[in-house]
Amino acid sequence: MKKLKTLGLATIIAAAALAGTAYAGERVIGVTKPVMPTDKSDPLHEIWSGYKWATPPTRAMEDDEIANPSGPWLDIGEADWTKVDGKAGKSCATCHNDATKSMKGVSTHYPLVDKASGKLMGIEARINNCRTKYMKAKPWKWDKKDLLGMTLYVKHQSLGMPINVKVDGAAKPFFEAGKKFYYARRGQLDMSCAHCHEANYGHYIRADILSQGQTNGFPTYRLKWQKPGSVHRRFKGCNKQVRAKPFKQGSPEYTNLELYVAWRGQGLPTEMAVRK
Ligand code: HEC
Numbered sequence: 001m002k003k004l005k006t007l008g009l010a011t012i013i014a015a016a017a018l019a020g021t022a023y024a025g026e027r028v029i030g031v032t033k034p035v036m037p038t039d040k041s042d043p044l045h046e047i048w049s050g051y052k053w054a055t056p057p058t059r060a061m062e063d064d065e066i067a068n069p070s071g072p073w074l075d076i077g078e079a080d081w082t083k084v085d086g087k088a089g090k091s092c093a094t095c096h097n098d099a100t101k102s103m104k105g106v107s108t109h110y111p112l113v114d115k116a117s118g119k120l121m122g123i124e125a126r127i128n129n130c131r132t133k134y135m136k137a138k139p140w141k142w143d144k145k146d147l148l149g150m151t152l153y154v155k156h157q158s159l160g161m162p163i164n165v166k167v168d169g170a171a172k173p174f175f176e177a178g179k180k181f182y183y184a185r186r187g188q189l190d191m192s193c194a195h196c197h198e199a200n201y202g203h204y205i206r207a208d209i210l211s212q213g214q215t216n217g218f219p220t221y222r223l224k225w226q227k228p229g230s231v232h233r234r235f236k237g238c239n240k241q242v243r244a245k246p247f248k249q250g251s252p253e254y255t256n257l258e259l260y261v262a263w264r265g266q267g268l269p270t271e272m273a274v275r276k
């Protein structure tokens, strides 16, 4: 298996500088030290990665460049990068060359509004847009090996770099729709995302400690799933917990929500997370 990049000192310093937080000498920003919100309308006073509440063995799995269980999917993404597919006879590398250079920092700005279509796109939608539009290939299915692998591979090029999404201009209506979704009570339990992840983070709910429900570590390897899963899969799970009807992976509802939640975690480092 390929060696994973760890969070180097340089990236941590860069992340700290960009997030406007102090550098404390180890892997800390958003992890053992919070990110302080820069936007005064942020409802969170401190921004924390879910890593904060992960158990030491789970953290160790995430941090170990050999043991990180998402490694095999990352390898799939790397292999697919240079694989020719579709009627146009192209691979990702045909246009984007070396991913370690061309994809560096890219995922930190997603979801973003695609200029050509005016649609809000997450990384998965962007990858599939390139497949259908430029490669004349079939879109990959959500939460199957190729799309998970490629999403991990693209995001891995930004490992440690701070989330930095745009929420004004063309993104504004999508952001507002995501915010509305976040605070809407739903399901038989009549609960919003905020009931668990804003008002009660750090507290137990049954056997779990609630985090802030941040998205900086997706696709995240969940021990429960025994594989990595997309952020939209996680949203579905959280909707089901309150017995609300979930939306589809890739739906506009979840993409809007993804933008809003990414903004709540603005400045958190990109992780290849492992969670319970
Ligand atoms: C024929 C050329 C071509 C191929 C092949 C191609 N892309 Fe793209 N890609 C583009 C262009 C052009 C853009 C800029 C956005 C647009 O115009 O659609 C882009 C944008 C992207 C972006 C967003 C970059 C940013 O800065 O926001 C990602 C990520 C991406 N491509 C991934 C892939 C992946 C993964 C593959 C292979 C599955 C792939 N692309 C195949 C041409 C291509």
Ligand code: HEC
Residues within 6 Å of the ligand: 049, 050, 051, 182, 191, 192, 193, 194, 195, 196, 197, 205, 208, 209, 210, 211, 212, 213, 214, 215, 217, 220, 234, 235, 238, 239, 241, 242, 257, 261, 273, 275
């Ligand atoms: C009834 C409580 C509850 C509600 C309501 C809820 N969640 Fe969660 N959520 C959880 C639990 C429990 C977990 C797993 C532990 C943790 O990370 O908080 C979780 C995890 C997450 C995670 C993964 C965090 C990580 O670090 O991996 C995200 C993202 C998330 N939730 C988003 C949402 C969103 C968005 C909503 C609203 C649609 C929502 N949740 C509603 C209970 C809830």
